[in-house]
Amino acid sequence: MTHAEQVLTATLQALRRLRAEQTMPLHAIVWGKWGTGKTVSAQKIAKKEQDVFYVKAPDGEITRGRLYRLIGFSLGCGARSTYEATLDLIKHHILYYNLKPIIIFDEAQRLLRKQHILNELKDLSEDEELSFSYLFLGDQTTPKLLASHDHSLFKRFAIKKELQPLTQETIAFLIKEYRIQTDPAPIFHFAKERGWTTLDTAICLQAIKNQKVEPTVEALGRIAKALGR
Known part of the structure; x- marks a missing residue:
């Protein structure tokens, strides 16, 4: 949730x-x-x-x-x-x-x-x-x-x-929802530094799932840049 x-x-x-x-x-x-x-x-x-x-x-x-x-x-x-x-x-x-x-x-x-x-x-x-x-x-x-x-x-x-723009619990929920195996903490800190909302994070995590890449902060950064986030 x-x-x-x-x-x-x-x-x-x-x-x-x-x-x-x-x-x-x-x-x-x-x-x-x-x-x-x-x-x-x-x-x-x-x-x-x-x-x-x-x-x-x-x-x-x-x-x-x-x-x-x-x-x-x-x-x-x-x-x-x-x-x-x-x-x-x-x-x-x-x-x-x-x-x-x-x-x-x-x-x-x-x-x-x-x-x-x-x-x-x-x-x-x-x-x-x-x-x-x-x-x-x-x-x-x-x-x-x-x-x-x-x-x-x-x-x-x-x-x-x-409402908070984003929480670590939300990251954990999205990771589970998209069936991505990774620690939510690094992704949360990365997203928080960028001022992301739940929607921003969901879009980038969905892209990681679709592209079947390793769910690292580096990969998230590349996807974020490509998506203009």
Whole structure:
């Protein structure tokens, strides 16, 4: 399991526990630079966890109707022609399947500036027929956005975490995943010196596997140079 998947899994577990203990809606926010594995990990978790649903926040203008459509399709019930009808559909879907959804909003920095969307999300989370909890995934600009854009929804962030670009545990996981026989420590130190993320490292390790070369730091350096990493 990569660092990102470990953090997101632990965050979701903690959010479930806190939600059961508290009477108010609670949420979480996790951020990290591009390439740390947020999106891949979130999508993987959403596929296997029955109460977790993934939404990628679109760039540009987001209306109430568009937000409800995104949520409806994420939950698997789809959408209708008006936002009121879509909301009714979502409520019936949640009641029928007895869901307590946790919605992961990827690219959350696109939402944190939009007061009208934050208002909608707050209202949805406080609706007892929905009881949404959110896990927001943002980029490295997220802490500044939280500091500069005040909203009452932010006060419900029970968990705030920053992802590390790369960890030795992630290297060990990738080596095992690609069936490469080598010590993860030298590769981790090499990658850390270069400021690599999980994605950078995964691309180069995949190349080592494909080229069937000895998994040494020297070989990794040659591949990194060839790939412009």
